[in-house]
Amino acid sequence: MDAVIYLDVAHIHPVVGGVWHRTDVAEVPEPGQSITMLCGLTASAAFERYDQRSANGPLRQCPYCDLIYRQTLGWAVPPGHPARKS
Template sequence: MAALIYLDAQTVHPVINGEWHRLAGALEPAEAITTLCGITDTPVFMPFSERRSHGIPRQCDECDTIYRRGHGIPSRRDRLSGRRATQE
């Protein structure tokens, strides 16, 4: 019997090259992941305590923009100028 670990894909943010990303799909065992910005890579799992051992990850701007557009959330730039988000 396998050990089941339930994850909410919306809360999993893989760090690639020092930037955290949002997933474009579900996590599957031993499968590559694809981020919203199109990066595909094989996941490696580390303890949460190791998260900052290679510096503090920053957010991927492209993933953030795609996520915000898809959820009707204004971008950081639009919020500062008072504009609304646009759906594409």
């Protein structure tokens, strides 16, 4: 019998260079599979244990992924948002 582990692809936040991004994938990517973030950055998927997440310091959020995510959902974009054009 298998132990099924359910993953929600809406909560996949790839980390590239200490910056976490958002992506819109239909399924969990395979290791090495190319994925494109909302901001347009493309990288290969790799997996680590969650307790390794901050091993290299605190993560920062990609402001461009956040802006696109907010706009897609119809959420307000704060006036001081770093990716917002004046």
